[in-house]
Amino acid sequence: MRWAATSAWVVVLAAALGISWWSLFDYARGFAIPTPLAAVVSLVFDASALIVAHLAHRYSTSPDSGAGPRLMLLALLAGSIYLNWQHAVSKGYGVEAGIMFAAPAAIGIMLFELHTAWRSRTARRARGRVVDPLPPVGRWRWVFHPWQNLATIWLVARAEGQADRAARLERIRQRTW
Structure with missing residues (x-):
């Protein structure tokens, strides 16, 4: 099953990036850009997004923040989606074609991100950069006691935030002494 899932991942990623490449290529040719x-x-947007997604994954194994690569990933993805959507609009194809042209770029990059996220999360958890999960609340508790559950989650999150803040301030105080 693992081999099949990996093979499917590669095929879908290649197809998604291929559709996005074709769409951006055809759209760019409409602006008389040389062939x-x-x-x-497409490399400027989609391949660059894959590069920064990989870079964000590498940041997860370091003490540094990966916020920069994550923001760049979103910006590149937004640019690719917008241009692919505009390609469909420029041809007068309608909303369906806009989705068909724009979604593959998002799917391809998100598949790559989800594929690497498991290893990233494991590395972040080992460094203490993943918070503990909030208490689970079953669906019937949400149905019968929604306000109590919201209050519980809010109180737990607040208490954990205060404890994290206190621990961090203590580490800073110890470094300055």
């Missing part, structure tokens, strides 16, 4: 340059427009 060699039009052929690499």
